[in-house]
Amino acid sequence: xxxxxxxxxxxxxxxxxxxxxxxxxxxxxxxxxxxxxxxxxxxxxxxxxxxxxxxxxxxxxxxxxxxxxxxxxxxxxxxxxxxxxxxxxxxxxxxxxxxxxxxxxxxxxxxxxxxxxxxxxxxxxxxxxxxxxxxxxxxxxxxxxxxxxxxxxxxxxxxxxxxxxxxxxxxxxxxxxxxxxxxxxxxxxxxxxxxxxxxxxxxxxxxxxxxxxxxxxxxxxxxxxxxxxxxxxxxxxxxxxxxxxxxxxxxxxxxxxxxxxxxxxxxxxxxxxxxxxxxxxxxxxxxxxxxxxxxxxxxxxxxxxxxxxxxxxxxxxxxxxxxxxxxxxxxxxxxxxxxxxxxxxxxxxxxxxxxxxxxxxxxxxxxxxxxxxxxxxxxxxxxxxxxxxxxxxxxxxxxxxxxxxxxxxxxx
Amino acid sequence: xxxxxxxxxxxxxxxxxxxxxxxxxxxxxxxxxxxxxxxxxxxxxxxxxxxxxxxxxxxxxxxxxxxxxxxxxxxxxxxxxxxxxxxxxxxxxxxxxxxxxxxxxxxxxxxxxxxxxxxxxxxxxxxxxxxxxxxxxxxxxxxxxxxxxxxxxxxxxxxxxxxxxxxxxxxxxxxxxxxxxxxxxxxxxxxxxxxxxxxxxxxxxxxxxxxxxxxxxxxxxxxxxxxxxxxxxxxxxxxxxxxxxxxxxxxxxxxxxxxxxxxxxxxxxxxxxxxxxxxxxxxxxxxxxxxxxxxxxxxxxxxxxxxxxxxxxxxxxxxxxxxxxxxxxxxxxxxxxxxxxxxxxxxxxxxxxxxxxxxxxxxxxxxxxxxxxxxxxxxxxxxxxxxxxxxxxxxxxxxxxxxxxxxxxxxx
Numbered sequence: 001x002x003x004x005x006x007x008x009x010x011x012x013x014x015x016x017x018x019x020x021x022x023x024x025x026x027x028x029x030x031x032x033x034x035x036x037x038x039x040x041x042x043x044x045x046x047x048x049x050x051x052x053x054x055x056x057x058x059x060x061x062x063x064x065x066x067x068x069x070x071x072x073x074x075x076x077x078x079x080x081x082x083x084x085x086x087x088x089x090x091x092x093x094x095x096x097x098x099x100x101x102x103x104x105x106x107x108x109x110x111x112x113x114x115x116x117x118x119x120x121x122x123x124x125x126x127x128x129x130x131x132x133x134x135x136x137x138x139x140x141x142x143x144x145x146x147x148x149x150x151x152x153x154x155x156x157x158x159x160x161x162x163x164x165x166x167x168x169x170x171x172x173x174x175x176x177x178x179x180x181x182x183x184x185x186x187x188x189x190x191x192x193x194x195x196x197x198x199x200x201x202x203x204x205x206x207x208x209x210x211x212x213x214x215x216x217x218x219x220x221x222x223x224x225x226x227x228x229x230x231x232x233x234x235x236x237x238x239x240x241x242x243x244x245x246x247x248x249x250x251x252x253x254x255x256x257x258x259x260x261x262x263x264x265x266x267x268x269x270x271x272x273x274x275x276x277x278x279x280x281x282x283x284x285x286x287x288x289x290x291x292x293x294x295x296x297x298x299x300x301x302x303x304x305x306x307x308x309x310x311x312x313x314x315x316x317x318x319x320x321x322x323x324x325x326x327x328x329x330x331x332x333x334x335x336x337x338x339x340x341x342x343x344x345x346x347x348x349x350x351x352x353x354x355x356x357x358x359x360x361x362x363x364x365x366x367x368x369x370x371x372x373x374x375x376x377x378x379x380x381x382x383x384x385x386x387x388x389x390x391x392x393x394x395x396x397x398x399x400x401x402x403x404x405x406x407x408x409x410x411x412x
Numbered sequence: 413x414x415x416x417x418x419x420x421x422x423x424x425x426x427x428x429x430x431x432x433x434x435x436x437x438x439x440x441x442x443x444x445x446x447x448x449x450x451x452x453x454x455x456x457x458x459x460x461x462x463x464x465x466x467x468x469x470x471x472x473x474x475x476x477x478x479x480x481x482x483x484x485x486x487x488x489x490x491x492x493x494x495x496x497x498x499x500x501x502x503x504x505x506x507x508x509x510x511x512x513x514x515x516x517x518x519x520x521x522x523x524x525x526x527x528x529x530x531x532x533x534x535x536x537x538x539x540x541x542x543x544x545x546x547x548x549x550x551x552x553x554x555x556x557x558x559x560x561x562x563x564x565x566x567x568x569x570x571x572x573x574x575x576x577x578x579x580x581x582x583x584x585x586x587x588x589x590x591x592x593x594x595x596x597x598x599x600x601x602x603x604x605x606x607x608x609x610x611x612x613x614x615x616x617x618x619x620x621x622x623x624x625x626x627x628x629x630x631x632x633x634x635x636x637x638x639x640x641x642x643x644x645x646x647x648x649x650x651x652x653x654x655x656x657x658x659x660x661x662x663x664x665x666x667x668x669x670x671x672x673x674x675x676x677x678x679x680x681x682x683x684x685x686x687x688x689x690x691x692x693x694x695x696x697x698x699x700x701x702x703x704x705x706x707x708x709x710x711x712x713x714x715x716x717x718x719x720x721x722x723x724x725x726x727x728x729x730x731x732x733x734x735x736x737x738x739x740x741x742x743x744x745x746x747x748x749x750x751x752x753x754x755x756x757x758x759x760x761x762x763x764x765x766x767x768x769x770x771x772x773x774x775x776x777x778x779x780x781x782x783x784x785x786x787x788x789x790x791x792x793x794x795x796x797x798x799x800x801x802x803x804x805x806x807x808x809x810x811x812x813x814x815x816x817x818x819x820x821x822x823x824x
Contacts (some may be wrong), residue, residue: 016465016468016469019469050488053428053488053492054491054492054495056428057428057431057492057495057496057499058495058496058498058499061495061498062494062495062498062505064505065491065492065494065495065498065505065506066491066495068487068490068491068494068506068508069487069488069491069492069495071487072484072485072487072488073484075480075481075483075484075487076462076465076481076484078480079466079477079478079480079481080465080466080469080477080481082474082477082480083466083469083470083473083474083477083478083481084469084470086470086473086474086477087469087470093474093476093477094477094480096480096558098510099556099557144511145511146508
């Protein structure tokens with residue numbers, strides 16, 4: 001029997017009525033002849049409530065207890081989904097992570113999946129069960145404690161099940177109807193993509209397009225799981241969403257697939273750092289230990305043995321970065337004249353696998369920004385991405401200009 | 413190290429602040445030199461919310477999924493309690509039922525505890541853990557599914573842990589400060605008992621005094637667990653509550669320990685039933701199968717081979733009883749002229765182990781009711797209990813009169 005994985009996010013199971021609507025979608029796939037593994041998130045808001053309680057109880061909490069508490073929301077929706085399917089005369093049962101058992105590392109709060117045994121569940125399918133409902137986001141550590149996979153972890157649960165069971169496809173039902181060329185709130189010309197390559201989706205996810213958890217895309221890429229993002233709110237049944245797939249499954253594509261942005265960035269510059277071997281490690285080691293997620297890094301040309309070192313990080317980590325650098329200086333590990341923070345910047349990126357074979361994308365991007373009189377503060381590039389840091393007030397303008405210049409409103 | 417079990421009910425863990433107050437009580441026992449097993453209920457209202465969702469989703473629900481859903485509230489409070497204790501620098505961790513594992517039968521929704529292995533948890537205590545926090549109400553079936561023990565089941569969890577670990581005492585923290593001679597809402601003369609015998613508590617619990625789940629008292633009696641009921645809201649620390657204990661641990665006691673009542677009873681009479689061997693089975697078999705909880709039974713003296721059969725049941729089961737009897741008649745299993753229901757009755761009972769050695773309690777009770785002009789409709793007695801069915805409108809009057817006549821406002 002062919003098998004599908006269907007994942008429903010928090011807004012798709014937020015009420016009993018929405019659970020019923022989700023169950024109807026599952027029922028249609030069962031009627032189409034599929035066995036289905038359904039992965040559910042907690043009702044929207046529930047996990048935040050539980051996280052809030054943990055933080056209020058214990059600011060520096062024991063992550064094992066955090067996991068025990070915050071995983072409970074998914075248990076509720078898994079049971080309710082199974083009951084809803086049973087009411088529709090579809091043989092179904094729920095599994096909690098430890099019952100599968102979905103085995104993970106002991107990295108509580110951000111555990112990685114190690115193994116999903118399939119025999120037990122496959123036996124149930126063979127015995128006539130049509131739907132296995134699995135509580136997403138959770139697993140069990142080698143020590144027998146409950147673990148969670150990090151925010152958005154139910155996406156990763158879904159892809160991992162699809163990989164383990166060789167599912168035909170993994171459908172992620174969410175509150176958007178697919179992946180867009182850019183945020184539709186910034187330009188009405190944003191267009192839903194029919195297909196996007198894993199690599200592109202990875203860059204977009206890590207750039208803050210909150211459609212899929214980054215790790216779920218990595219996993220799908222590694223195991224070549226066909227991943228589809230679609231809305232659980234659309235009325236029509238044959239809404240196609242966006243298929244995230246291997247590059248070779250995309251016949252034609254624009255050079256640039258999408259324009260992403262990250263609004264709340266900060267640019268920090270260490271002035272007059274001694275330009276010596278090991279200086280980068282002396283700076284970025286303490287920043288990492290201090291919990292600062294450094295993104296872009298630029299080192300200026302050295303003059304007389306001194307250089308300026310610029311990096312970017314989320315704007316709410318500026319205080320931590322300042323403390324980490326000040327402490328490193330007082331320990332004698334680094335020297336610098338000043339630390340200057342620009343907290344009014346944003347990052348804009350263009351992403352596309354087509355860049356690999358098309359030269360001139362960077363030149364076109366910089367020209368387009370120059371035409372809008374937008375000053376570029378920092379540039380970084382990867383094989384399929386070009387990112388720039390600009391003044392935050394120009395962010396929307398830049399996104400719109402780049403969306404136009406790369407013709408993203410038109411299909412390839 | 414001596415060991416205590418402390419159980420906190422839903423109102424005692426209803427908010428983070430109340431969890432902190434409960435944790436402080438635990439901390440004081442730790443300071444007194446005890447290892448402590450804490451059993452927690454769900455935050456008050458949570459289990460009802462979950463039960464409501466299940467009922468709305470699936471009126472004739474799969475009890476296995478019901479258990480998976482409704483057990484989740486206790487997981488939240490167990491984790492939060494462990495975190496709160498850790499914040500107080502008390503080494504603590506949480507256990508969910510399946511982690512202990514608290515092994516139960518497969519009777520989902522009303523499972524019975526079969527075994528509580530102690531090695532794992534004892535090893536933790538020996539390694540320096542001071543408090544084990546256990547999610548109440550839940551266990552695991554031989555099939556590996558989550559089970560629940562029925563409403564109030566956390567009391568039973570607590571007593572079972574006390575028995576398994578040979579705890580010095582099992583303290584049940586609740587929203588009342590002990591067991592009373594009768595409901596203080598009915599007479600202000602009601603007095604808190606310092607001690608009550610297991611047998612008396614059992615009768616009171618089954619009569620509707622909702623302080624403890626009946627099964628927890630049975631279990632405490634069987635394993636001679638000293639059970640204390642006390643308030644988690646009192647300001648003073650040395651509030652003693654009520655100790656539920658073996659008869660021999662009670663030096664002096666009143667003949668009657670308490671007056672209990674059950675308001676919503678119905679009296680049903682089958683008129684002119686054939687008085688033949690097996691007629692009781694023919695009547696009460698179908699009633700039990702029909703889900704009617706028959707309480708008192710009285711058979712009138714037979715005349716000319718016909719008799720009247722009277723029984724009582726909760727008033728909301730009258731329709732079921734009528735249907736069961738009508739169907740049994742139509743199947744030819746019983747004959748009767750009429751079925752008369754009196755839905756305006758209540759049950760009042762006096763309970764006390766002293767009755768075993770004191771004659772005349774029944775006579776004194778009947779005289780007292782006669783003096784108030786209260787007509788007795790049905791009488792049943794056990795070794796330590798006398799119950800009467802009376803018109804509901806006289807219920808409060810009867811409780812007050814009996815409380816007076818047996819001198820319950822004064823200690824023995």
